[in-house]
Amino acid sequence: MSAENSSKKGSLEVICGPMFSGKSEELIRRLRRAQIAKQNVLTCKHSLDNRYMIECIISHDGKKLEAEAIGDVHDIFRLGKDSKIEVIGIDEVQWFDATIVSIISQLIEMGKRLIVAGYELDFRGRPVGQMPVLLSIADKVTKLQAICTLCGKDATLTQRLVNDKPAKFNDPDIVVGGSEQYQARCRNCHHVEYEVEKDRYTFKEFKLKQI
Numbered sequence: 001m002s003a004e005n006s007s008k009k010g011s012l013e014v015i016c017g018p019m020f021s022g023k024s025e026e027l028i029r030r031l032r033r034a035q036i037a038k039q040n041v042l043t044c045k046h047s048l049d050n051r052y053m054i055e056c057i058i059s060h061d062g063k064k065l066e067a068e069a070i071g072d073v074h075d076i077f078r079l080g081k082d083s084k085i086e087v088i089g090i091d092e093v094q095w096f097d098a099t100i101v102s103i104i105s106q107l108i109e110m111g112k113r114l115i116v117a118g119y120e121l122d123f124r125g126r127p128v129g130q131m132p133v134l135l136s137i138a139d140k141v142t143k144l145q146a147i148c149t150l151c152g153k154d155a156t157l158t159q160r161l162v163n164d165k166p167a168k169f170n171d172p173d174i175v176v177g178g179s180e181q182y183q184a185r186c187r188n189c190h191h192v193e194y195e196v197e198k199d200r201y202t203f204k205e206f207k208l209k210q211i
């Protein structure tokens with residue numbers, strides 16, 4: 001690499017959308033293309049995501065790519081700052097704490113191409129963690145849609161079902177003893193149960209404040 005190239009800044013691509021929209025598939029596709037171009041790629045995933053195998057990103061369709069399971073967000077910087085690394089992929093980026101923003105920003109300054117995937121809305125339809133910030137500072141945003149499980153239209157939301165019923169607004173993120181399930185849904189088919197009318201009101205107010 002010439003001195004001129006080595007001083008160039010990097011970039012941030014964010015891939016978002018509801019569950020089953022193909023975020024992992026798209027992340028794997030972009031990272032594989034970088035590998036085909038003989039670039040040095042670091043692939044990271046949050047260590048919480050141990051649905052299948054801890055050392056791989058696996059899409060719902062079974063596509064997989066080896067990855068570092070990251071528990072401490074600082075490890076992304078420690079591994080990514082290596083001068084040999086050119087491209088850094090991060091799956092389930094919404095699970096990292098606020099430090100992820102400064103880590104990604106520093107890696108961009110160092111010339112790295114960051115490609116991150118994560119859902120931007122929780123099961124209530126509310127923005128998640130640092131996703132609004134990452135979407136704002138991104139150079140390129142890809143917002144994917146899944147297929148609504150009920151009506152077949154484009155799905156932009158994730159429906160959470162607990163014991164086959166729509167999850168309640170105030171349900172904790174993990175329901176102990178409940179059997180839970182997630183589905184892709186369009187706006188019309190997406191439901192959140194409100195225990196008291198105040199929940200619905202607060203939620204509407206919250207949405208208005210976002211505008």
Ligand code: ADP
Pocket residue numbers: 017018019020021022023024025026058059060061145146147148149184
């Ligand atoms: P994400 O990372 O967004 O959760 P994945 O990349 O893991 O999505 O999986 C996408 C794949 O999930 C699709 O290619 C398709 O095979 C499968 N799939 C299952 N249910 C749906 C759905 N409701 N809409 C679209 N794809 C679905």
Ligand code: ZN
Pocket residue numbers: 148149150151152153185186187188189
């Ligand atoms: Zn629908």
